[in-house]
Amino acid sequence: MSRYLLKKARILGGEATDIYLEDGRIFAIGSDLAVADAIAPEVEVIDATGLIALPGLVDLHTHLREPGREDAETVDTGTQAAALGGFTAVHAMANTDPVADTAGVVEQVWRLGREAGHCDVFPVGAVTVGLKGEQLAELGAMADSAARVRVFSDDGKCVADPVLMRRALEYVKAFDGVVAQHAQEPRLTEDAQMNEGELSGRLGLRGWPAVAEEAIIARDCLLAAHVGSRLHVCHLSTAGSVEIVRWAKSKGWNVTAEACPHHLLLTDELAATYDPIYKVNPPLRTAADVEAVRAGLADGTIDIVATDHAPHPHEDKDCEWQAAAFGMLGLETALSIVQATMVDTGALTWADVAERMSYAPARIGRLEDHGRPLAEGEPANVVLYDPAVTRTVEASEMASLSRNTPYAGMELPGRVVATFLRGRPTVLDGKLA
Amino acid sequence: MKKHLLSAGDLTRDDAELVLATAAEMRALADRPIKKLPALRGRTVVNMFFEDSTRTRMSFEAAAKRLSADVINFAAKGSSLSKGESLKDTALTLEAMGADAVVVRHWASGAPHNLANAGWSTSSVVNAGDGTHEHPTQALLDAFTMTRHLGDLDGRRIAIVGDVLHSRVARSNALLLQTLGAEVTLVAPPTLFPLGVETWGVQTSYDLDAVLPKADAVMMLRVQRERMNASYFPSVREYSRRYGLDARRMGALQDHTIVMHPGPMIRGMEITADVADSERSVIVEQVTNGVAVRMAVLYLLLGGSEPAVSTSSTNEGDEENNA
Ligand SMILES: [Zn+2]
Numbered sequence: 001m002s003r004y005l006l007k008k009a010r011i012l013g014g015e016a017t018d019i020y021l022e023d024g025r026i027f028a029i030g031s032d033l034a035v036a037d038a039i040a041p042e043v044e045v046i047d048a049t050g051l052i053a054l055p056g057l058v059d060l061h062t063h064l065r066e067p068g069r070e071d072a073e074t075v076d077t078g079t080q081a082a083a084l085g086g087f088t089a090v091h092a093m094a095n096t097d098p099v100a101d102t103a104g105v106v107e108q109v110w111r112l113g114r115e116a117g118h119c120d121v122f123p124v125g126a127v128t129v130g131l132k133g134e135q136l137a138e139l140g141a142m143a144d145s146a147a148r149v150r151v152f153s154d155d156g157k158c159v160a161d162p163v164l165m166r167r168a169l170e171y172v173k174a175f176d177g178v179v180a181q182h183a184q185e186p187r188l189t190e191d192a193q194m195n196e197g198e199l200s201g202r203l204g205l206r207g208w209p210a211v212a213e214e215a216i217i218a219r220d221c222l223l224a225a226h227v228g229s230r231l232h233v234c235h236l237s238t239a240g241s242v243e244i245v246r247w248a249k250s251k252g253w254n255v256t257a258e259a260c261p262h263h264l265l266l267t268d269e270l271a272a273t274y275d276p277i278y279k280v281n282p283p284l285r286t287a288a289d290v291e292a293v294r295a296g297l298a299d300g301t302i303d304i305v306a307t308d309h310a311p312h313p314h315e316d317k318d319c320e321w322q323a324a325a326f327g328m329l330g331l332e333t334a335l336s337i338v339q340a341t342m343v344d345t346g347a348l349t350w351a352d353v354a355e356r357m358s359y360a361p362a363r364i365g366r367l368e369d370h371g372r373p374l375a376e377g378e379p380a381n382v383v384l385y386d387p388a389v390t391r392t393v394e395a396s397e398m399a400s401l402s403r404n405t406p407y408a409g410m411e412l413p414g415r416v417v418a419t420f421l422r423g424r425p426t427v428l429d430g431k432l433a
Numbered sequence: 434m435k436k437h438l439l440s441a442g443d444l445t446r447d448d449a450e451l452v453l454a455t456a457a458e459m460r461a462l463a464d465r466p467i468k469k470l471p472a473l474r475g476r477t478v479v480n481m482f483f484e485d486s487t488r489t490r491m492s493f494e495a496a497a498k499r500l501s502a503d504v505i506n507f508a509a510k511g512s513s514l515s516k517g518e519s520l521k522d523t524a525l526t527l528e529a530m531g532a533d534a535v536v537v538r539h540w541a542s543g544a545p546h547n548l549a550n551a552g553w554s555t556s557s558v559v560n561a562g563d564g565t566h567e568h569p570t571q572a573l574l575d576a577f578t579m580t581r582h583l584g585d586l587d588g589r590r591i592a593i594v595g596d597v598l599h600s601r602v603a604r605s606n607a608l609l610l611q612t613l614g615a616e617v618t619l620v621a622p623p624t625l626f627p628l629g630v631e632t633w634g635v636q637t638s639y640d641l642d643a644v645l646p647k648a649d650a651v652m653m654l655r656v657q658r659e660r661m662n663a664s665y666f667p668s669v670r671e672y673s674r675r676y677g678l679d680a681r682r683m684g685a686l687q688d689h690t691i692v693m694h695p696g697p698m699i700r701g702m703e704i705t706a707d708v709a710d711s712e713r714s715v716i717v718e719q720v721t722n723g724v725a726v727r728m729a730v731l732y733l734l735l736g737g738s739e740p741a742v743s744t745s746s747t748n749e750g751d752e753e754n755n756a
Contacts, residue, residue, distance in 0.1 A: 193542075203543065274550075319519060321543045
């Protein structure tokens with residue numbers, strides 16, 4: 001049985017203290033904790049001087065690609081990447097092959113996560129059969145399955161039909177579920193390639209207008225209010241979307257929203273390279289949008305950061321922009337990007353980071369043993385993070401099976417030193433344990 | 434000049450003027466009995482066409498052959514839906530065959546950039562039209578044609594009329610003509626302007642009749658009928674009525690004003706037959722000039738070691754600087 005004493009860790013960036021993990025729980029917190037001689041040989045002592053202790057991170061939006069695209073990622077490799085990024089729980093999106101639209105598939109993914117053991121995997125159930133947007137999937141069966149699904153999403157596609165969206169929002173109330181919407185009006189984005197604006201016109205790439213996201217978010221907020229249900233907005237990317245969610249929250253409606261690390265850092269200017277590594281959905285937006293998304297995350301309009309980790313094999317990115325797949329890796333760089341864009345800029349404290357990347361996503365996903373404070377008696381899901389170092393991102397060093405990181409060669413602050421899942425290290429010294 | 438010609442925006446005014454001057458020498462050659470130059474002997478030019486365009490391919494082929502280059506034609510069909518031949522694999526194959534220049538036509542905007550920058554190829558890349566992005570040699574041949582009729586383009590007013598949104602010709606012309614000092618006005622219904630066109634440095638207008646009397650050249654762009662189905666305009670009739678160039682509108686032009694079209698034309702849609710065949714029309718000449726301009730581009734990019742035309746006064750120093 002593993003026992004760990006983390007010496008001089010700064011919980012949420014506070015004063016240095018010791019944290020003792022035993023039995024999968026945080027057993028004690030205090031300065032200069034001493035271990036009884038009798039068990040001392042069994043206790044691994046880790047010098048955490050200068051390291052920040054955060055609750056294990058929770059990702060509400062991960063594509064693990066298994067089943068179906070094991071050439072891009074598997075549950076095993078994807079959760080390794082998650083652990084290295086400081087995550088102890090990820091929500092696996094439903095757009096696999098077969099689609100996670102039945103109890104059988106979500107249980108399969110859930111079981112694969114347990115077997116891999118790097119971090120807990122909570123499958124997201126599809127809202128509609130085959131993500132086709134025509135007929136509700138058996139949401140109740142997925143909720144009642146061993147996987148206990150609470151988050152439902154057709155992510156990758158938008159539940160565009162307003163009646164279907166209304167019914168989904170209503171139906172999930174029976175098991176306290178949430179519909180996580182990929183907000184993209186399909187007719188306004190046919191063959192869309194990048195943010196519609198000055199640059200798309202120059203580059204001759206078909207535009208993905210902000211209004212196609214904002215119109216759906218506005219509609220869904222109104223629907224959620226009308227039927228009294230929970231709505232979660234995936235990967236919000238525009239200034240207008242921030243305004244709409246802020247307005248919906250001001251009404252007291254039960255709406256939550258997420259922003260992705262890449263929408264906090266990168267802008268549509270990168271499309272001018274025609275390098276599809278920067279092709280993502282929703283697309284990279286303007287610098288003004290990035291500012292608005294940061295401000296929304298800072299003031300709590302945007303509840304969480306979620307990665308939208310989207311692995312793709314090399315050949316799907318080493319081609320013409322128009323032929324390339326949408327999406328970029330995110331798990332192994334998320335915390336560094338949040339540090340660079342939000343913490344180092346003074347917009348968020350480390351306590352805020354814990355809220356945005358652990359507590360809040362766990363609440364939205366209705367997870368009980370994740371997103372808990374670092375306090376005695378709580379589950380020992382802990383990250384030790386060194387904010388003082390800088391590192392150069394190397395795509396080839398990533399645990400993900402895919403290499404499609406837009407940050408390759410970039411210098412980012414911070415490094416995950418250790419991750420503990422229920423008291424057991426999944427990462428030590430920055431490497432898989 | 435740079436190693437590649439990917440965008441008309443890559444050309445400085447000096448670059449563009451050098452191309453036009455070289456093209457004039459090449460054009461003079463067309464009037465001689467022997468139309469071939471040894472300038473690119475032993476060099477290989479590959480025409481890589483991922484989208485049908487017989488006229489552009491033939492123009493480049495004729496240009497390369499008149500410079501005595503070896504020409505390889507490669508054609509592959511595809512689209513974003515049926516990827517077909519991969520650009521990368523094709524590039525690697527052609528690279529192995531020792532291509533000095535690759536002329537690429539592609540349905541995807543940016544494909545020539547990928548070819549030039551992704552490390553697949555070390556050849557000079559000439560963009561022969563990519564998606565809805567650019568078509569720089571078309572802009573050069575248009576400018577060349579204009580200078581032959583209008584002289585220096587400084588301060589000249591050029592109207593470009595039609596489907597600007599989907600037109601690579603409009604994008605390249607807007608860039609090049611401004612570089613050459615012309616005043617460009619784009620004319621289209623609001624649905625066929627791209628967002629942000631106001632940042633292009635050009636004038637825009639929805640009113641063709643207001644623009645025509647001031648224009649020194651009027652370039653009509655092709656408008657595909659299918660655009661009607663996507664509600665860019667209500668009907669062919671309405672489009673023609675508001676934005677087509679017919680004999681009545683032609684009457685509003687100044688005496689010296691020329692009428693251009695990059696082809697292929699849809700007679701009766703954006704231009705009527707009597708206008709296309711009128712004395713003002715330089716549409717056929719555009720095709721002839723296309724070969725001369727493409728000769729100049731290939732010659733300058735590949736840095737021909739001898740003067741392009743033996744009787745010309747081009748000095749070698751210039752060539753080295755501009756190779
Ligand atoms: Zn999505």
